[in-house]
Amino acid sequence: MDRLLADVAAGSISAEEAAEALRDLPFADLGFARVDHHRELRQGVCEIVYAHPKSVEQVEAIVQELIEGNEGPILVTRARERHAAAVRRIAERAGLPVVERPRSGAIAVLRGVPEPIGVVLIVTAGTADLPVAEEAELVAAALGAGVEVVADVGVAGLHRLIAIRDPIRDADAVVVVAGMEGALASVVGGLATGPVIACPTSVGYGASFGGLAALLSMLSSCTPGTVCVDIDDGVGAGYAAALIARRAAPRDGSLS
Numbered sequence: 001m002d003r004l005l006a007d008v009a010a011g012s013i014s015a016e017e018a019a020e021a022l023r024d025l026p027f028a029d030l031g032f033a034r035v036d037h038h039r040e041l042r043q044g045v046c047e048i049v050y051a052h053p054k055s056v057e058q059v060e061a062i063v064q065e066l067i068e069g070n071e072g073p074i075l076v077t078r079a080r081e082r083h084a085a086a087v088r089r090i091a092e093r094a095g096l097p098v099v100e101r102p103r104s105g106a107i108a109v110l111r112g113v114p115e116p117i118g119v120v121l122i123v124t125a126g127t128a129d130l131p132v133a134e135e136a137e138l139v140a141a142a143l144g145a146g147v148e149v150v151a152d153v154g155v156a157g158l159h160r161l162i163a164i165r166d167p168i169r170d171a172d173a174v175v176v177v178a179g180m181e182g183a184l185a186s187v188v189g190g191l192a193t194g195p196v197i198a199c200p201t202s203v204g205y206g207a208s209f210g211g212l213a214a215l216l217s218m219l220s221s222c223t224p225g226t227v228c229v230d231i232d233d234g235v236g237a238g239y240a241a242a243l244i245a246r247r248a249a250p251r252d253g254s255l256s
Contacts, residue, residue: 004018005018047066047070047072047074047075048075048076048077048139048235048239049062049063049066049074049075049076049077050077050078051076051077051078051079051080051083051105052078052079052080052083052105054083056082056083056086059076059079059083059086059087060086060087060089060090063076063086063087063090063109064090067090067091067094067096067109071111071112072111072112072113073108073109073110073111073112073113073142074108074109075106075107075108075138075139075142075235076106076107076108077104077105077106077135077139077234077235078104078105078106079105079106079107080105083105083107084100084102084105084107087107087109088107090109091109094109096109096110096111097109097110097111098110099138101131101134101135101137101138103130103131103134104131104132104134104135104138104234105135106134106135106138106139106234108138108142110142113141113142113144114143114144114246115144116141116144116145116146116147117144117145117146117245117246118145118146118172118173118242118244118245118246118247118248119145119146119147119148119170119171119172119173119245120140120145120146120147120148120171120172120173120174120175120238120241120242120244120245121147121148121150121167121168121171121173121174121175122136122137122140122147122148122149122150122174122175122177122237122238122241123149123150123151123153123161123164123168123174123175123176123177123184123188124149124150124151124152124153124154124177124178125152125153125154125155125176125177125178125179125180125182125184126151126152126154126178126179126180126203127151127152128179128201128203129151129177129178129179129201129203130151131234132177132199132201132232132233132234132237133149133151133175133177133234134149134234135234135235135238136175136177136199136234136235136237136238136241137149137238138238139234139235139238139239139242140175140238140239140241140242140245141242143238143239143242143243143246144242144246145172145241145242145245145246146245148167148171150164150167153184154178154180154184155183155184155187158187161184161187161188161191165191168188168191168192169191169192169193170193171192171194171245172194172244172245172248173194173195173196173197173240173241173244173245173248174188174192174194174195174196174197174241175196175197175199175237175238175241176188176189176196176197176198176199177199177201177234177237178198178199178200178201178214178218179200179201179202179203179204179208179211179214180203180204180205180208180213180214181204181208181213181214181217182198182200182213182214182215182216182217182218183217185198185217185218185221185223185226185228186217186218186221186222186223186226188226189221189223189224189225189226190223192225194225194244194248195225195226195227195244196223196225196226196227197227197228197229197237197240197241198218198221198226198227198228198229199228199229199232199233199234199236199237200214200215200217200218200228200230200231200232201214201231201232202231202232210231211231211232212231214231215228215230215231227240
């Protein structure tokens with residue numbers, strides 16, 4: 001839009017040509033999807049495409065539209081291999097790099113990523129929670145936050161958590177990814193100086209009810225400053241944490 005307005009002001013394009021160029025602002029109607037071209041300008045963040053259960057052709061068309069009409073990164077989540085292959089083909093044609101997190105089905109076309117600001121610490125209760133954590137990590141990084149992931153520090157061995165007290169204290173936002181009973185979020189909340197975003201996962205045995213037990217535990221946390229996203233919602237957790245981190249003032253670890 002900035003370039004377009006500059007070209008109109010300079011007389012290099014006509015008002016009619018500019019109006020035609022703006023036809024797909026703020027969105028392009030593909031029939032099966034209305035692709036939001038305005039989010040980068042409106043919110044300063046990239047568009048996120050939820051691949052499942054879209055067809056490969058639908059994902060391909062949406063990503064191609066975003067490649068042509070936007071300038072920032074593009075995230076595709078819950079992608080199957082055929083979705084990811086289509087994204088890789090489009091990115092290769094455009095000469096753009098791709099970063100993947102195959103275990104979570106997340107893939108990003110990285111361009112125009114802001115310089116990292118702030119620190120998001122993502123901790124998992126167990127190794128089995130890593131797919132959701134990796135989704136959160138890629139989302140937060142694409143939004144321009146500095147990100148660190150520490151895995152397998154659950155409450156079954158609290159000495160592992162105590163070993164990372166300093167990173168927990170220094171982070172602008174902490175994402176806690178945990179299944180089973182979800183107790184880790186409350187424990188981390190008692191150590192952190194910034195907000196804690198609890199992300200329950202569907203990891204666990206029968207009585208965990210596919211993550212419901214962890215969700216209810218996290219929602220019922222006794223630790224102020226702990227908030228909760230949906231089950232397996234790495235996107236929501238990483239997105240919220242990045243927004244917090246990018247707005248956070250530099251801190252020295254104290255509350256003063």
